[in-house]
Amino acid sequence: MTKGRGRREEAFVVKGLAGRRQLAGSVTISGSKNAALPVLAATCLFENPVKLQNIPSIEDIWCMQELLGDLGAVVETPRKGTCIVDPRRVKKTTLNRYISQRLRASIILSGPLLARHKRVAFPHPGGCVIGERPIDIFLKGFQEMGARVNRRGEQYVLTAPRAGLTGADLFLRVPSVTATETFVMAAILARGITTIRNAALEPEVESLLRFLSSCGASISGIGTPTLTIHGGSVLKRRSPLYRAIPDRLEAGCFLIFGALCAKELVINRCNPDHLRSFLNVLSRLGVIFNVSGSRIVVRGMRRTQSKFTIKTHEYPGFPTDLQAPLAILLTQARGEHLIFETIFDERLQYLGDLVQMGADVKLWDAHRATIYGPTKIRARTLRSPDIRAGLAFLIAAAVAVGESTIHNVYAIDRGYERIEKKLQRIGLSIERVEV
Numbered sequence: 001m002t003k004g005r006g007r008r009e010e011a012f013v014v015k016g017l018a019g020r021r022q023l024a025g026s027v028t029i030s031g032s033k034n035a036a037l038p039v040l041a042a043t044c045l046f047e048n049p050v051k052l053q054n055i056p057s058i059e060d061i062w063c064m065q066e067l068l069g070d071l072g073a074v075v076e077t078p079r080k081g082t083c084i085v086d087p088r089r090v091k092k093t094t095l096n097r098y099i100s101q102r103l104r105a106s107i108i109l110s111g112p113l114l115a116r117h118k119r120v121a122f123p124h125p126g127g128c129v130i131g132e133r134p135i136d137i138f139l140k141g142f143q144e145m146g147a148r149v150n151r152r153g154e155q156y157v158l159t160a161p162r163a164g165l166t167g168a169d170l171f172l173r174v175p176s177v178t179a180t181e182t183f184v185m186a187a188i189l190a191r192g193i194t195t196i197r198n199a200a201l202e203p204e205v206e207s208l209l210r211f212l213s214s215c216g217a218s219i220s221g222i223g224t225p226t227l228t229i230h231g232g233s234v235l236k237r238r239s240p241l242y243r244a245i246p247d248r249l250e251a252g253c254f255l256i257f258g259a260l261c262a263k264e265l266v267i268n269r270c271n272p273d274h275l276r277s278f279l280n281v282l283s284r285l286g287v288i289f290n291v292s293g294s295r296i297v298v299r300g301m302r303r304t305q306s307k308f309t310i311k312t313h314e315y316p317g318f319p320t321d322l323q324a325p326l327a328i329l330l331t332q333a334r335g336e337h338l339i340f341e342t343i344f345d346e347r348l349q350y351l352g353d354l355v356q357m358g359a360d361v362k363l364w365d366a367h368r369a370t371i372y373g374p375t376k377i378r379a380r381t382l383r384s385p386d387i388r389a390g391l392a393f394l395i396a397a398a399v400a401v402g403e404s405t406i407h408n409v410y411a412i413d414r415g416y417e418r419i420e421k422k423l424q425r426i427g428l429s430i431e432r433v434e435v
């Protein structure tokens with residue numbers, strides 16, 4: 001696998017199991033992308049180098065590291081999974097346009113840069129095409145903290161007054177994950193007290209806040225929707241060390257592989273507490289699993305009749321990032337199940353390809369679709385539309401009759417570390433090929 005821009009186009013070729021449960025063995029879950037990304041951005045709040053561990057080797061992480069390097073930070077990766085960021089030479093305050101447009105999470109850097117250097121300029125951030133992804137919550141919150149917002153061509157240019165940002169009482173119109181992370185970082189360096197109401201509760205947010213708090217930031221209300229931050233100065237902790245939490249989204253996907261394709265699959269190093277809503281849905285669908293500590297063992301699925309709605313919701317509700325992978329399970333479950341995607345506007349578009357593969361789907365509107373099962377899935381040539389639907393296509397290809405080719409592997413590589421190696425090890429026939 002080659003990194004980033006300029007890499008050759010690759011595809012996965014998967015031999016489907018035609019519904020047979022032939023996979024077996026164990027997988028170890030990697031560190032969470034969405035936990036590691038904001039902590040990489042948060043290194044700009046520190047006076048000393050920050051060490052991060054359990055960091056996944058994936059495209060989005062390399063992208064954020066490249067962005068930090070472009071700003072002047074020294075980024076080292078002494079061994080797999082470890083990354084050290086020295087923020088002392090960060091002087092530049094304009095985010096590289098080409099890198100930012102590959103990664104939505106680039107916007108998180110606006111918080112620490114604006115608060116510390118009193119200026120930040122960036123283009124509209126890129127990332128997965130899963131619906132309109134405005135940044136109004138960011139711009140409004142920064143204005144409430146005293147920043148001026150200007151639009152210069154493609155760029156947003158934000159400046160703080162000479163004395164810096166001031167604390168404010170912020171209400172988030174929706175509990176945005178990255179906006180919560182960004183405002184906490186800005187508030188740590190702002191003068192006075194900031195309150196963030198309707199803050200996101202995702203485990204990745206909590207992990208960032210606990211880390212910042214352990215390094216001296218004054219944050220109260222962690223784990224609740226109301227956060228209070230007493231701002232002040234840069235974080236001076238010597239040798240700060242962060243260890244990324246396990247990726248609940250990767251664990252969720254392997255649970256589905258286990259339910260559909262395995263006799264027995266052991267999922268190691270995950271946090272079942274972060275998967276409660278997902279495990280609840282799996283139980284209702286008849287998936288057989290056993291949780292013990294940080295391990296989940298999954299042993300197939302009873303084909304009992306069921307009919308219910310799966311509605312995506314902010315944490316602790318059902319995660320939107322597991323909606324597409326779950327849809328593949330629903331094509332194999334007996335009954336009819338309505339998916340109600342409430343977070344993003346264009347996150348059901350992959351269903352068209354699933355129908356071409358033989359799924360029985362009624363799309364009611366951009367947010368709702370009923371899946372009738374079980375149906376036979378036929379192999380097909382596909383193209384990953386985004387990180388999560390790309391992984392869903394891999395699951396569909398594993399269940400299918402015949403050989404599928406999945407193009408745009410880059411989208412899958414953005415979020416999953418060496419996924420084909422993990423799948424080969426449990427017995428799936430999957431190859432990465434250049435096309």
Ligand code: EPU
Nearest residue numbers: 034105132133134135136137138174176177178343344387
């Ligand atoms: N929103 C606005 N205005 C804003 C910000 C957000 O309208 O200024 C809307 C979004 O358009 C969306 C909703 O608020 O409809 C929630 O989006 P949120 O801001 O919470 O999403 P995000 O922070 O951009 C993170 C994850 C996503 C994940 C969502 C929802 C990271 C880096 N990304 O995105 O992960 O789907 O939260 O949980 O943490 C992925 O990893 O594949 C991925 C897309």
